[in-house]
Amino acid sequence: xxxxxxxxxxxxxxxxxxxxxxxxxxxxxxxxxxxxxxxxxxxxxxxxxxxxxxxxxxxxxxxxxxxxxxxxxxxxxxxxxxxxxxxxxxxxxxxxxxxxxxxxxxxxxxxxxxxxxxxxxxxxxxxxxxxxxxxxxxxxxxxxxxxxxxxxxxxxxxxxxxxxxxxxxxxxxxxxxxxxxxxxxxxxxxxxxxxxxxxxxxxxxxxxxxxxxxxxxxxxxxxxxxxxxxxxxxxxxxxxxxxxxxxxxxxxxxxxxxxxxxxxxxxxxxxxxxxxxxxxxxxxxxxxxxxxxxxxxxxxxxxxxxxxxxxxxxxxxxxxxxxxxxxxxxxxxxxxxxxxxxxxxxxxxxxxxxxxxxxxxxxxxxxxxxxxxxxxxxxxxxxxxxxxxxxxxxxxxxxxxxxxxxxxxxxxxxxxxxxxxxxxxxxxxxxxxxxxxxxxxxxxxxxxxxxxxxxxxxxxxxxxxxxxxxxxxxxxxxxxxxxxxxxxxxxxxxxxxxxxxxxxxxxxxxxxxxxxxxxxxxxxxxxxxxxxxxxxxx
Ligand code: KIV
Ligand code: ZN
Numbered sequence: 001x002x003x004x005x006x007x008x009x010x011x012x013x014x015x016x017x018x019x020x021x022x023x024x025x026x027x028x029x030x031x032x033x034x035x036x037x038x039x040x041x042x043x044x045x046x047x048x049x050x051x052x053x054x055x056x057x058x059x060x061x062x063x064x065x066x067x068x069x070x071x072x073x074x075x076x077x078x079x080x081x082x083x084x085x086x087x088x089x090x091x092x093x094x095x096x097x098x099x100x101x102x103x104x105x106x107x108x109x110x111x112x113x114x115x116x117x118x119x120x121x122x123x124x125x126x127x128x129x130x131x132x133x134x135x136x137x138x139x140x141x142x143x144x145x146x147x148x149x150x151x152x153x154x155x156x157x158x159x160x161x162x163x164x165x166x167x168x169x170x171x172x173x174x175x176x177x178x179x180x181x182x183x184x185x186x187x188x189x190x191x192x193x194x195x196x197x198x199x200x201x202x203x204x205x206x207x208x209x210x211x212x213x214x215x216x217x218x219x220x221x222x223x224x225x226x227x228x229x230x231x232x233x234x235x236x237x238x239x240x241x242x243x244x245x246x247x248x249x250x251x252x253x254x255x256x257x258x259x260x261x262x263x264x265x266x267x268x269x270x271x272x273x274x275x276x277x278x279x280x281x282x283x284x285x286x287x288x289x290x291x292x293x294x295x296x297x298x299x300x301x302x303x304x305x306x307x308x309x310x311x312x313x314x315x316x317x318x319x320x321x322x323x324x325x326x327x328x329x330x331x332x333x334x335x336x337x338x339x340x341x342x343x344x345x346x347x348x349x350x351x352x353x354x355x356x357x358x359x360x361x362x363x364x365x366x367x368x369x370x371x372x373x374x375x376x377x378x379x380x381x382x383x384x385x386x387x388x389x390x391x392x393x394x395x396x397x398x399x400x401x402x403x404x405x406x407x408x409x410x411x412x413x414x415x416x417x418x419x420x421x422x423x424x425x426x427x428x429x430x431x432x433x434x435x436x437x438x439x440x441x442x443x444x445x446x447x448x449x450x451x452x453x454x455x456x457x458x459x460x461x462x463x464x465x466x467x468x469x470x471x472x473x474x475x476x477x478x479x480x481x482x483x484x485x486x487x488x489x490x491x492x493x494x495x496x497x498x499x500x501x502x503x504x505x506x507x508x509x510x511x512x513x514x515x516x517x518x519x520x521x522x523x524x525x526x527x528x529x530x531x532x533x534x535x536x537x538x
Contacts, residue, residue, distance in 0.1 A: 006210060011260060011271050012236040013253060014176075014212065015041050016050040017285055018067075019082050020250050021240040026459070026479045026488035027289035030515050031063035032399060038067040040284050041077070041241075044277040046253070048078040048236075050106065054096035055089040059516070064096030072100025078144065080104035085134035094141040105138040106176070108148035111163050112155040124159055131166050139171030146174035148214065153179035153189075161200050168202040174210045174236060175203060179225060182218025182248060186228035189213070193232030212236035215251050217243060222251040227259055230269065241285040242293055242300065254278045254299040254331065262326050279332035280357060287392050290490010290509060292462055292477045299331055302464075332357070334384055342376040356384060358391055367394055375473060378496050386473045389494035393504065401426050401511045401520075402452055407503050409440040419443035421503070423451055441502045448503070452510055454520035456480040459488065463498055474498035476505040480513060489513045 018034050021027060029037070034052070041049050049071065054061040064081050072079035079100035083089035085107050097103035109120070109130055116122050122130060131147065138145045147167035152160055164175050177193060184192070193211060196203070203209045213229030213236075215222040226237050243252030257273040264270075282300040286293050295302040305328040315322030328334075334356055340348060346369050353360055353368070360368060371390050376382050402423050411417040420434040421444060431451040437443030445458065460479040465472035473496050481488040489512040493504025514520035 006208065006235065008235065009269055010235065011230055011256075011269050012047040012210065012212075013045075013257065013271050013273055014048040014050065014080070014236050014238045015046040015240065015253060016214075016238050016250065017041070017240040017244065017253075018063075019050040019052050020214075020238075020246060021244040021285070021289075022052070023246045024244045024249065024289070024291060026481070026490055027244055027291055028487055028489055028512070028516060029288050030399065030512055031059060031066060033288045033512075034063045035066050035070060037241075037281075037284060037288060038071040040277070040281050042071050043274070044281050045272045045274045046077055047272055048080050048104065050080045050082060050238075052096070053082045055083060055092040061092060061096050065099065068097050068100035068103065072097075072102060074101040076101070078102040078104050080106050080146065083107045083134075083138070085109040085130045087133075087137060090134060090137050090141070093138075097142070102144065103142055104144040104146060104174075105142045106146040106148065107134045107138050108150045108176075108178075109134065109163075110151050110180075111149035111160060112151035112153075114154060115151045128163065128166055131163055132170055135167050135170035135172050143173075145172045146176055146212070147172040148176040148178050150178055151180040152177045153181065153184040153192075157192075157195070161196065164196060164203060165201040168200070168207070168209055173208070174212055175200075176212035176214050176236070176238060177229070177234070178214040178238075179216060180214075182216035182222065184215075184221075184225055186221065186224045189215075189225045190228040190232040193229045193234050197233045210236050212238060214238035216246060217248040217250065220248070222249070223255040223259070226251040226256055227267075230260075230267070241281050242291065242297070244285065244289060244291055252298070254282065258299050258326060258331065261330070275330050276332045277357075283388060283392060286477070287492040288490070290460075290477050290479045290492065290505075292464070305333060340372070340376070340382045340387075341380060342373070344372075344376065344382075352384075353387065353391070356387065364395070375496055379472070389473055389475055392492065393494040399511065399515055401514050402448075402507060404503055404507055405430070407444060407500060409444060409499055411440040411443075417443045419447050419499075421447040421451070423448070423507075440499050444499060444503045445506050448506060448510065452514065452520050454510055454514050455483050456510070456513060457483060457485070458506075461502070463502070472496075474501045476501040478502075478505045478509050480506075480509045482513065482517065482519065487513070487517060489516070 038049055051064040051067040052060045054064045068079045079097050081093040081096040083093035093105050116127055135147050149163045197211055211234045213226050213234045215225040237256055239253035240250040241253050243249040257271050260267050260269055293300055312323050349372055402425050406422040409419045416436045417440050418436050422432045424430050433447045433450045435443050435446035437446050459481050462477050464475045475494045477492050479488055479490050489509045491505040491509030493501040495501040
């Protein structure tokens with residue numbers, strides 16, 4: 001059993017954005033993007049990063065290894081991998097995490113009668129044997145072992161206690177209790193966790209075991225259930241940025257962290273989260289997964305700190321506490337007094353970006369300054385939201401296998417919408433293609449498809465304006481899927497021209513698909529191609 005002292009007032013944040021979050025339809029990320037997110041999660045102050053499911057594929061294993069080596073430093077977070085309760089998964093998981101300074105193996109088995117009967121075909125007795133084998137093997141490799149009885153929310157309580165106590169006996173240091181299908185209610189869950197802690201042999205207070213909760217959001221109760229679990233004694237919560245995850249998602253990290261931070265007298269608990277990194281983390285995850293955040297989403301939605309009704313505006317102007325229970329600054333939204341516009345210089349931009357947490361120098365600063373000047377010419381005032389979008393667009397895309405050089409569209413009521421795109425590939429070859437479509441965006445996407453040759457289905461397309469007004473910067477997110485519908489990829493683009501933003505978003509998704517699946521044709525070696533074809537809609 002672990003002899004680590006456990007501070008009973010600290011709730012550990014176990015982030016599973018890169019594992020359960022990536023299981024959201026469409027959230028596939030490249031390994032470079034996962035590494036970037038892991039770095040940001042470390043800045044955010046999460047205690048444990050579940051970096052992936054190493055047995056799932058060689059790519060998943062490689063991504064976990066990179067995170068373990070580059071983010072799992074001695075003063076960094078614990079790096080954890082997930083493994084089914086089977087030998088091959090546990091060995092692959094250890095390969096993934098072993099280079100981290102603080103590695104963890106997380107193994108799980110479905111323990112409800114429904115899961116035993118229909119998923120693994122095991123009897124309860126055989127289930128116990130599986131738990132014994134898996135936890136013992138994991139513990140022989142790694143000192144830090146987490147066990148999850150999957151579908152605990154629908155598992156018979158007596159059996160659940162038996163399973164948990166066996167896992168502890170075999171060396172599990174964290175017992176994670178998942179409500180896998182989002183079925184439980186808050187009071188029930190608080191009682192369940194309190195009962196498990198009190199009744200599981202070897203798991204009581206002073207045992208050194210950490211109890212954890214992992215709640216899904218099928219009934220919209222994930223955050224409430226997680227906080228109820230904490231009230232019941234859990235001191236680890238499994239969460240994801242923006243609440244992404246299987247089906248309706250997981251508990252959202254920002255909601256739990258801000259609930260604990262905003263109501264200290266009620267909970268009397270703290271986390272190690274640097275809440276000022278929340279908005280940046282949210283935007284990064286949204287951009288890399290192509291899963292946009294609903295405007296009314298708590299903490300990170302575009303409207304979370306917006307006041308529309310006159311009476312509310314009046315109150316906030318007199319004193320923000322009338323309608324704000326937390327400050328925008330506390331989650332990383334700044335309220336700078338520095339107004340940036342077309343007369344602002346490089347220095348003012350640099351200072352503003354630094355205040356926002358971006359330290360840019362040299363070429364990187366020049367690139368953003370050039371984009372800023374273009375935008376300031378078109379728009380009177382450039383806001384922090386505009387700058388965030390520019391930075392994201394400029395630096396947070398996937399590896400550019402195909403890059404946009406130019407785009408020209410003609411559209412309107414008098415002709416067929418036509419787009420001509422000029423792109424280069426990673427070998428420096430140039431391609432030009434023109435296509436006709438139902439509108440300028442459709443035409444542009446057809447022209448890109450003709451060059452990249454990576455067949456896909458556009459499953460989602462959304463345009464937002466970053467700020468108000470006709471001159472606002474447009475943000476576009478798209479999701480595409482492979483034609484067999486097995487993988488989905490997201491993309492993000494921002495520009496003051498929404499067709500250009502749309503093309504950037506699509507190209508980001510297509511590049512991600514090409515990088516992950518290898519689908520996509522390149523021109524024959526050595527061909528400097530200037531193709532000038534018009535493809536027409538069938
Ligand atoms: O939802 C779930 O039960 C899981 C487990 C693997 C912890 O994701
Ligand atoms: Zn889950």
